[in-house]
Amino acid sequence: MKIKTACLVAAIAFLGLAGCKEEAEAKDIAPSAEKYGVSNIEFVSGMPTPESSKRIFDTMDYYSGVMVYLWSLPAVGLQGWENANIDMGANPELDGQISLYTGYDGAGGILTPNTAVTYLISFVNTETQGPAVWEIPPGKTAGYVGDFWQRPVLDVGVAGKDRGKGIKLLIVGPDQEVPEHDDSYTVVRSPTNVVWLGTRNMEPFGPGHDKVTAGFDSYPFNKPELAGRKKLSKPKDAFNLYQPHGMEFWKNLNTIIQREKMLDRDQFFYGMLKNLGIEKGKPFNPSPEQQELLIEAERVGYMMSINNTFQKRFEGSRYYDDKRWFTIIVMSPDQVDETHGQMFERASYFHEALGSTYAMKVTEPGPGSAYLGQYESPEGGGFDGAKTYKLVVPADVPADQFWAMTVYNSHSRTLIRNEKKQAEINSALHELTVNDDGSTTIYIGPAAPEGFENNWIQTKEGQTWFSYFRFYGPSMPYFDKSWQLNDIELVE
Numbered sequence: 001m002k003i004k005t006a007c008l009v010a011a012i013a014f015l016g017l018a019g020c021k022e023e024a025e026a027k028d029i030a031p032s033a034e035k036y037g038v039s040n041i042e043f044v045s046g047m048p049t050p051e052s053s054k055r056i057f058d059t060m061d062y063y064s065g066v067m068v069y070l071w072s073l074p075a076v077g078l079q080g081w082e083n084a085n086i087d088m089g090a091n092p093e094l095d096g097q098i099s100l101y102t103g104y105d106g107a108g109g110i111l112t113p114n115t116a117v118t119y120l121i122s123f124v125n126t127e128t129q130g131p132a133v134w135e136i137p138p139g140k141t142a143g144y145v146g147d148f149w150q151r152p153v154l155d156v157g158v159a160g161k162d163r164g165k166g167i168k169l170l171i172v173g174p175d176q177e178v179p180e181h182d183d184s185y186t187v188v189r190s191p192t193n194v195v196w197l198g199t200r201n202m203e204p205f206g207p208g209h210d211k212v213t214a215g216f217d218s219y220p221f222n223k224p225e226l227a228g229r230k231k232l233s234k235p236k237d238a239f240n241l242y243q244p245h246g247m248e249f250w251k252n253l254n255t256i257i258q259r260e261k262m263l264d265r266d267q268f269f270y271g272m273l274k275n276l277g278i279e280k281g282k283p284f285n286p287s288p289e290q291q292e293l294l295i296e297a298e299r300v301g302y303m304m305s306i307n308n309t310f311q312k313r314f315e316g317s318r319y320y321d322d323k324r325w326f327t328i329i330v331m332s333p334d335q336v337d338e339t340h341g342q343m344f345e346r347a348s349y350f351h352e353a354l355g356s357t358y359a360m361k362v363t364e365p366g367p368g369s370a371y372l373g374q375y376e377s378p379e380g381g382g383f384d385g386a387k388t389y390k391l392v393v394p395a396d397v398p399a400d401q402f403w404a405m406t407v408y409n410s411h412s413r414t415l416i417r418n419e420k421k422q423a424e425i426n427s428a429l430h431e432l433t434v435n436d437d438g439s440t441t442i443y444i445g446p447a448a449p450e451g452f453e454n455n456w457i458q459t460k461e462g463q464t465w466f467s468y469f470r471f472y473g474p475s476m477p478y479f480d481k482s483w484q485l486n487d488i489e490l491v492e
Contacts, residue, residue: 062293064272069301070308071269071343072253073243074150074335074350077111078196079252080241081354082123084109087239088232094125094194095226096132096218100233104421109238111413112353112468114404116426117200118209120231122218125259126173127193129220133185133227134197137215138166139208142369143199144357145171147192148260150350152333152357154188157199159359159367161186170221171195174261179221192260198355202401202472204428241354242412247291249298250276254284265341305351310375310382310410310466312348319372323487328353328371328468329361352413362474365400370474375410375466378490382410385463388445388491395438398483400473402428405442407457410464418458430454445491 038059041052048056085099086092101107102118113119120143124132134145141157141164153171158164170185172178173193181187197218203209219226243249253273257280262270273279276294277286286294312318314330331345333356349356352373362368377383397403406424407416415423425432425442432440433455443449444467448456459465469485477483 058293061275062297065276065294065297066301066304068253068269068272068276069249069298070305070347071266072256073305073347075148075256076243076249076252077241077350077354078146078148078150079256080239080243081110081121081196081198082194083252084239084241085121085123085232088234090123090232093128094123095129095220095223096122096124096134096197097226097229098122098197098216098218098231100213100231101238102233103235104415104423105238106233106235107238108415108417109240110354111241112406112408113415114406114426114468114470115415115422115424116402116404116429117202118213120197120199120201120213120216122197123194124171124197124218124220125194126171126176126190127259129223131173131176131179131221132169132171132195132197133217133219133221134169134171135215135217136162136167136169136199137212138164139212139215140164140202141199141212142202142357142359142367143197144355144359145169145188145190146196146198146355146357147190148194148196148256149192149263149335150346150354150356151191151335153190153195154186155358157359158202159357159362163367166215171197181221191263194259240412240414242414243302243351245302246295246298247286250278250286250294251284254278305347308344308348309351314345314348320481320484323484324374324376324378325372325469325485325487326375328373329356331356333358333361352408364479365473365475367473370471370478372469372485373466374469374488378487382464383444383459383466383488385416385459385465386446386461388443388447389488390444390491391442391467391469391488392435392486393440393442394483394486396477396483397427397471398475398478399427399471400475402426402472404428404468404470404472405457406468406470407444407459407465408468410466416457416459416463416465418460420456420458423457425455425457443491444488 042049088099090097099121100118104115107113136156143157144155145153168185170187172189174191178187201212203212217227257278277290278284312326317326317330319325319327329349331342335342335346359368404424404426409416431454433452434440443452443456446460471478
C-alpha cells in the first residue's frame with residue numbers, strides 16, 4: 001500500500017530528510033516549513049515524488065548559490081579593482097602596470113576609501129607573466145602584497161617589514177621556482193596565481209608626495225623593459241568597484257575560478273559551483289533555469305551581506321558597550337580563527353571594503369590604523385540624507401598621525417556624492433572649527449550651520465549613508481577606551 005507523506009526539509013542543512021511525518025501530523029509544522037523556504041514536499045513509500053525531488057534539488061542549488069555568494073565576496077570584490085585598472089588602460093593580461101586613485105573623484109569608485117592618500121594598485125598574473133617585481137620607495141606609505149582572496153602575504157611601508165625605508169620584492173606564485181637574482185630582492189610567495197600589490201602614499205600632498213608616488217614600480221621579473229612605465233590614472237568617471245549584480249557577478253567569479261588554483265579549504269564550494277554551472281576547465285554556459293536561480297541567489301546573497309555588515313552579530317564587534325560604533329575588521333588577517341574559518345566575518349568586511357593588511361588591525365599603540373563604523377541612525381534604520389546629524393569628536397583624539405571621518409553611500413559603499421565634492425573631514429587636511437573645550441563638531445546634512453562650513457559633509461534627500469572614523473597611529477587611550485568616540489546624533 002502506498003502511503004503519502006509530507007516532510008519539512010531544512011534546506012540550509014542539505015544533510016537529509018529525517019523526521020518525515022504523515023500528512024495529518026505535518027500540518028502542525030507547516031508554518032516552520034514556510035519559514036525556511038520549503039513546503040509541500042511529498043513522499044511516496046519513503047521516496048520523494050519526481051516534482052518534489054526537483055524542488056529539493058533546486059533548493060539545494062539555490063542555497064548553495066547564496067552561500068557561494070558570501071564565500072566569494074573577497075575575490076569578486078578584488079576582481080572589481082582589477083576591472084577598474086583595465087578600465088584605465090592596464091593590460092588585461094595583468095603585467096603589473098600601476099594605476100593611481102586619488103582625491104574625491106579619482107577614488108570615487110573604491111569601496112570605503114579615504115581621500116587623504118593616493119592609492120597605488122597593480123596586478124600580476126604570475127602563472128602567465130612569471131614572478132613579479134615590486135619596488136617600494138622610502139617614505140610614509142602603508143600597503144601590502146595580497147593574494148586574490150585579499151589575505152596579506154607581506155605588509156610594506158611604515159608598518160611593514162621595511163618600516164618605511166623602502167624595499168624591493170620578488171613575488172613568486174604557487175609552486176613557482178624562485179629565479180636566480182641578486183641579493184637586492186626580498187622574496188615572497190603568493191598562494192594564488194594573481195597577486196595584487198596595493199599601497200597608500202600617505203605623505204602630505206605636494207612635491208614630497210609626488211616624489212614617493214614616482215618611486216613605485218611594478219613589472220614581471222623576466223620583462224625588465226617594462227620597468228619605469230607611466231602610471232595610469234582616471235581623474236573623472238571612476239569605475240565602480242563594488243561587486244556587480246545579476247549574472248555579471250557569476251561571470252566575474254567564473255573568471256577567477258578558471259585561472260586560480262583550488263585551495264584545500266575551498267573544495268566543497270567548488271562542488272557547489274559545479275552544480276551551478278561553474279567548473280574549472282569548462283565553459284560557463286548556464287541554462288535559462290540556472291541563470292534564473294543564479295540571479296535570485298545573488299539578490300538574496302547581497303541582501304544577506306548588507307545585514308551581515310550593517311548589523312554585525314559577531315562577538316566583540318560592537319566596540320563600546322553603550323554606543324553604536326562597530327569594529328569594522330572583525331576577522332583575523334588570514335581569515336581563520338582557532339575554531340573555524342571566518343567566512344561570515346570576512347564577508348562582513350569585504351562587502352564594504354577592499355584590502356586587509358596586518359597593520360589595519362593593530363592591537364597596541366604604534367604604526368598602523370584602527371577603524372570604527374557607524375551604520376544605524378539614532379532614530380533607527382540607516383542615516384537619511386535629507387536630515388542633519390552631528391558628531392562631536394572629543395578633544396585629544398588618540399591618533400598620532402591624524403584622524404578622519406568619512407561618509408559613504410549605503411548602496412554602493414563609495415564616497416557620498418555631493419556638489420561640495422567632499423565626503424571626508426580630515427584633521428590633517430582641513431582647517432576645522434574647534435569648540436572651546438577642544439572638541440570638534442562635524443555636521444552631516446543638506447546645509448551647513450553658520451560658522452561650521454569647514455566641518456560639514458553635504459548630503460541630500462534620497463541618499464542613505466554610513467560613516468567610518470579612522471585613527472592613524474592609534475595611541476593607548478583608543479585601546480583602553482579611556483577616550484571614547486561619541487555617537488552620531490540627529491539635529492532636531
